[in-house]
Amino acid sequence: MLQIMEGSHAVAEAVRLSRPEVVSAYPITPQTHIVERLAEMVADGDLDAEYICVESEFSALSSCLGAACAGSRVYSATTSQGLAFMAEVVFNVAGMRQPVVMTIANRALGAPLNIWNDHQDSLFLRDSGWMQLYAEDAQESMDLHFLAYKAAENYDVLLPAMVCFDGFILTHTYEPVDIPTQEEVDSFLPAFKPYQRLDAKDPISFGMYATPDYYQEFRYEIHAAMIKAKKVLREVGQEFSETFGRDYSELVEGYRLDDADTAIVAIGSVCGTIKDAVDEMREAGRKVGLLKIRSFRPFPYEDVRVALSGVSKVAVLEKNISIGSRMLGAVGLEVKDAVGKQGADVYSYVGGLGGRDIRRKDIHKLADWAEQGRNDCFFGLREELL
Amino acid sequence: MTGEETEYFDAGHRACGGCGPALAARLITKAAGEDTIVVASTGCMEVFSTPYPETAWKTPWVHSLFQNAAAVASGVEASLKKQGRSEKVVVIAGDGATFDIGILCISGLFERGHDVTYICYDNEAYMNTGIQRSGATPYDADTTTSPAGKLSTGNQRPKKDIPAILAAHGSPYVATASVAYPTDLMKKVKKAIETKGPCYIQVHTPCCTGWGFDGAKTMEIGKMAVNSGLWVNFEMEDGVVTKAKKVKREPVDAYLKAQKRFRHLYRPAENTEEIAKIQAIADKNAEKYGIDIKMPNKN
Numbered sequence: 001m002l003q004i005m006e007g008s009h010a011v012a013e014a015v016r017l018s019r020p021e022v023v024s025a026y027p028i029t030p031q032t033h034i035v036e037r038l039a040e041m042v043a044d045g046d047l048d049a050e051y052i053c054v055e056s057e058f059s060a061l062s063s064c065l066g067a068a069c070a071g072s073r074v075y076s077a078t079t080s081q082g083l084a085f086m087a088e089v090v091f092n093v094a095g096m097r098q099p100v101v102m103t104i105a106n107r108a109l110g111a112p113l114n115i116w117n118d119h120q121d122s123l124f125l126r127d128s129g130w131m132q133l134y135a136e137d138a139q140e141s142m143d144l145h146f147l148a149y150k151a152a153e154n155y156d157v158l159l160p161a162m163v164c165f166d167g168f169i170l171t172h173t174y175e176p177v178d179i180p181t182q183e184e185v186d187s188f189l190p191a192f193k194p195y196q197r198l199d200a201k202d203p204i205s206f207g208m209y210a211t212p213d214y215y216q217e218f219r220y221e222i223h224a225a226m227i228k229a230k231k232v233l234r235e236v237g238q239e240f241s242e243t244f245g246r247d248y249s250e251l252v253e254g255y256r257l258d259d260a261d262t263a264i265v266a267i268g269s270v271c272g273t274i275k276d277a278v279d280e281m282r283e284a285g286r287k288v289g290l291l292k293i294r295s296f297r298p299f300p301y302e303d304v305r306v307a308l309s310g311v312s313k314v315a316v317l318e319k320n321i322s323i324g325s326r327m328l329g330a331v332g333l334e335v336k337d338a339v340g341k342q343g344a345d346v347y348s349y350v351g352g353l354g355g356r357d358i359r360r361k362d363i364h365k366l367a368d369w370a371e372q373g374r375n376d377c378f379f380g381l382r383e384e385l386l
Numbered sequence: 387m388t389g390e391e392t393e394y395f396d397a398g399h400r401a402c403g404g405c406g407p408a409l410a411a412r413l414i415t416k417a418a419g420e421d422t423i424v425v426a427s428t429g430c431m432e433v434f435s436t437p438y439p440e441t442a443w444k445t446p447w448v449h450s451l452f453q454n455a456a457a458v459a460s461g462v463e464a465s466l467k468k469q470g471r472s473e474k475v476v477v478i479a480g481d482g483a484t485f486d487i488g489i490l491c492i493s494g495l496f497e498r499g500h501d502v503t504y505i506c507y508d509n510e511a512y513m514n515t516g517i518q519r520s521g522a523t524p525y526d527a528d529t530t531t532s533p534a535g536k537l538s539t540g541n542q543r544p545k546k547d548i549p550a551i552l553a554a555h556g557s558p559y560v561a562t563a564s565v566a567y568p569t570d571l572m573k574k575v576k577k578a579i580e581t582k583g584p585c586y587i588q589v590h591t592p593c594c595t596g597w598g599f600d601g602a603k604t605m606e607i608g609k610m611a612v613n614s615g616l617w618v619n620f621e622m623e624d625g626v627v628t629k630a631k632k633v634k635r636e637p638v639d640a641y642l643k644a645q646k647r648f649r650h651l652y653r654p655a656e657n658t659e660e661i662a663k664i665q666a667i668a669d670k671n672a673e674k675y676g677i678d679i680k681m682p683n684k685n
Contacts, residue, residue, distance in 0.1 A: 021468040022461060050464035055494035059457035062450060062491065066425065066461025069448050072468060074461070092450050198423045198446040198462060200473045207426075207449035208436035 002178050007138040007170040008033030010177045011077075011103055011163075014145035016047045017185040018101075021072035021192075024052040024063040028082040029115045030167035031105040035077055049075075057082035061089040061102070068098035069206050071197035073149065076100070079167055080107035080121045087125060093160045094129025094222060096207055097195075099152035100160040101145065102130075106268065106319075107167040108354040116355020117167040118319040119268060123296070123330045129222045131161040131229055132297040134267040138175040141165040143246055144294075150189050150236040157229045158195055159222065166269040168355065180244060188243050230298045251300035253292040254307050256282060260289030262367050263308055263344070265335050266317040267293050270358050274317070277363035288367050293331065301338035308339050314346040315370035317358070321350050328376045345370070351379040392420070399442035400434040404601020406591030406608065407431045407480070407507045409565045414478060414505055414589075415445055417572035418579055423466075423473045425459040427483035428452035430514040431507060446473075455479045456491040456504060463500045474503065474579050481508040481522035484588075485546050496555035496584045503578040503585045506548070509593035517596045521546040524616065525667060526660055527647045529596075534650035539660050544667065552586045553625045559583075560622040564590040566608025570619060570631070577621075590617045598646020610641040615668035618675045630675035638665050 005013070011034050015023070023042070025035040041047035050067075054060045057078050064074040078086060083104060093100050104122045108114040122132055133148060135141035141163065148161035165171065196204060210218055230251065237248035255275050257263060264274050271292040281288040291307050293300070308314055318329025327333045332348030339346055349366050352358040362379060369379075394415035401408035407430055415422065426432045426449040435442040436449065450458050455477045463475045479488065484506040495502060511529045512518040519532040523541045528534045532541035553560045559581040563571040571589060578585035592608050594601040611617035613636050620630035642648040642664065651657045651664075672678050 022464045024461060024464075050468045052460060052464055052498065054457065054460070055497070056490060058454065059460070059491050059494050062454035062457030063461030063464065065450055065454075066448065066458035066463075067465035068461075069458075070423070070462045070465035070469075072465040074465075088451055089454065096450070198448055198473075200421050200423065200446055203444055203446040205436055205441040205443050205447040205449075208438040208441060209433055209449075210438045214438050 002176040004174050005138065005177045006033060006172065006174050007141055007165060008172065009037050010138045010142040011145065011165070012037035012041065013179050014142040015075050016041050017180065017182055018075070018145060018149050018189060019073065019191070020049050020075040022050045022052065022064065022067035022074045023076070024054050024060045024067070024074070025076050025078065026054050026057045026060045026082060028057070028079055030107060030171045031077045031079045031082070031103070033171060034103060034105070057085045058089060061086045061093065061100070064100050065089060065093050065096065065098055068100055069096070069198050071194040073192035074100055075102070077103035077105065079105040080109055083121045083125065084109060090125050090128045090130065095218065097158040098160060099149070099158055101148045101152055102160070102162050103145070104162045104164040105167045105171045106164050114354040115167070117169050118353045118355070119164070120320045122162055122164045123320045126297055126330060129159060129226065130297060131159055131226070131233070131295065133161065133163050133295055134293065135163065135165040135170065136269055136271045136292060138170060138177050139246070141170055142177060143240065143244070143248065146185060146189055147233065147236050147240055147248060151229055151232045153192060154232045155195055157225050157232050159225050159229060164268070169269045184243065188240060226298045230300055233295055233298070248294070250303060251295035252303045252307055253294060255290040255292065257289030257291055257307060259287060260311050261287040262313045262315070262370055263289050263291050263311045264315050264317060264363060264366060265291045265293065265331065267296060267331060268319065270317060270319065270352065273358060273360060274363050277360040280360060281364065281367060286367070296331070299334050301334065304335055304338035305340065305343065308344055311344045313370040314339065314344045315366040316346060316348045317366060318348050318350045319352045321353065326376065332376065345373060347374065348376040349379050350377070356380060394420070394444040395435070396442045396444055398440070400437065402595050402601060404594045404604045406565050406593055406604050407509055408434065409604070410507045410571070410589050410591045411435065411478060413565065413568050413571050414476065414575050417575035418474065418476050420445070421473050423448070423462055423475050425455050425462060425475060425477045427455040427479035427488060429480035429483055431478065431480065433514055452483055453487040454491050455483060456488060456495040459502045459504070460495050460498065460500045463502050475501070476579065477502060477504040479504070479506055481506055481510060482512045482520040485521035485548055492552070493555065496552055496557055499583055501582055501584070503575070503587070505575070505587045505589060507589050507591045509591045509596060511596055513593050513596045526651060526664060528650055529647070539657065540650060549586065549588055549622065553622050557584055557586055558624055559585040561586070562588045562590070562617070562619050564608045564612055564617060564619055565592070566605045566612065567619060574621065596647070598649070599644055603644070607644060610644060614638045614641040615672045615677060616641060616664070618671050618677055620675050627675060630677050632677050632679045634679050635668070635672060635677070638668050
């Protein structure tokens with residue numbers, strides 16, 4: 001049944017239905033509505049979990065790590081500065097192969113201090129060994145949590161996952177959301193069975209140190225597991241679509257792309273705006289389509305290559321800046337690599353940073369720029385301030 | 387020690403001969419027993435006990451980072467509680483991890499009241515990285531980042547009072563102990579584990595390499611520290627000192643002279659002024675904790 005619900009509350013419902021045993025989080029805008037709602041659920045007995053009110057994000061993820069090692073399904077949420085503060089633990093959780101799921105309410109990183117949306121926070125941890133899934137709307141924000149838990153806990157994967165959804169644009173807006181029943185979710189996501197756990201009856205050591213004789217193989221195995229995660233994510237997406245009727249069987253999603261000459265590529269909620277702009281351009285007779293990338297880690301480069309094989313120009317809309325890089329944005333670098341030298345011309349266009357609105361007319365402009373072969377650059381810059 | 391307990395910290399680790407922290411690990415796990423999960427910080431003990439694929443730990447053991455053992459332990463405890471499991475959670479972390487970099491997470495653990503016993507093995511400097519000063523380093527100790535020199539007599543700050551800080555968090559049981567007094571240490575570990583809520587034990591663990599003494603003399607050095615009054619073994623219950631080991635105090639000289647970290651106070655000439663300052667620290671401790679054994683007045 002569809003309910004009108006704030007994006008953050010839809011995520012909280014997803015968490016409740018996923019039955020974590022331990023929730024640990026620290027408040028930070030714009031993540032707060034999720035953790036407030038979860039606290040209410042625990043206070044009312046609607047969520048049977050230990051809720052740890054930690055003193056910092058650093059401890060939020062550290063305590064999730066401890067609880068996961070002890071054998072519990074765990075949950076945390078953060079954004080921006082909080083995620084940066086966690087960074088050391090972020091790498092550690094992946095290295096220790098604990099299937100933690102954490103929501104990122106994407107927000108810009110300071111300085112200057114800014115509480116609004118872009119993708120700099122999660123993208124700066126792209127090499128941490130976490131899966132990163134990006135949602136377009138409230139429904140997808142909810143659903144990706146079920147997929148994230150199921151893929152993370154798969155013994156071929158055993159990697160943590162970030163479900164990324166845009167701060168304010170999705171966290172604080174209301175949309176109709178189809179909330180599954182507990183029975184439906186339970187059948188899709190059974191109780192957590194840890195691969196190994198801290199247990200006095202079967203004592204093992206977690207988090208040992210590794211010399212040069214051993215370290216490199218640990219890193220290789222994390223990477224190999226991430227590559228396997230592509231297949232696992234597709235499989236759980238397929239299973240999800242069969243159960244719930246919403247299709248997440250692909251890690252990318254094309255919109256009016258089949259006969260397109262020009263493609264816009266993006267992650268996150270801006271894909272909604274791009275779809276409207278694509279419709280307008282189609283009406284005007286232009287062959288423009290959208291490729292939405294749902295999974296940035298693992299990066300589905302084969303899918304991207306196939307999806308973009310028919311286009312000649314690609315505009316990657318980047319809500320992040322890889323400072324000092326020629327391509328400017330982290331997404332464009334991956335897309336250009338996927339497309340390869342024989343493929344389309346790929347350009348990174350950086351904008352919408354720190355919450356600056358991206359409008360349909362901006363999308364029209366990016367399509368124009370790509371078609372004109374305009375090099376990687378910012379869009380929407382206020383030249384008068386420079 | 388009755389000798390009946392099983393060992394949970396095994397031989398074959400890579401600590402220096404005469405390592406105080408290794409002895410602490412053995413005594414703590416022996417006292418804590420089988421039904422224990424150990425959470426460790428990065429540091430000497432973590433490195434000498436768990437070089438992959440070897441481990442010295444026969445209890446479940448987890449290490450994540452330098453500064454987050456208290457937070458990891460909070461999560462382990464919450465998980466066990468939710469699962470209805472009986473294991474006790476014991477953190478064993480060094481003084482750098484406790485006094486300095488980890489204090490945020492420790493404050494959080496104690497404020498939230500998790501049922502965790504946090505044990506600091508205090509060897510009074512960052513030994514794993516090569517003997518740099520920490521907030522636990524005593525006044526005038528020579529370390530690689532507080533070297534004695536023409537203008538310096540070594541570490542210029544007194545030791546931070548972590549037991550008082552954690553008692554101020556409302557901890558029901560805070561104690562100090564020394565590996566030189568094994569029975570006392572083990573008794574305190576058992577008491578902390580049996581006490582509900584966050585408890586703290588700070589264990590003096592002489593470090594032969596960092597302090598500069600023969601590894602055969604670890605116990606002797608530990609006893610000298612206690613006899614000098616520079617280290618006091620005490621217990622605090624609900625914020626009140628309920629017990630402190632009384633001693634027939636000896637001047638700090640013998641303790642200082644036995645360690646290279648203080649030898650600059652005696653070479654080339656005896657620095658009576660600085661030694662008097664250290665003696666004053668011991669005198670103040672003695673007064674604060676009432677540890678002096680009073681000679682009976684014959685009149």
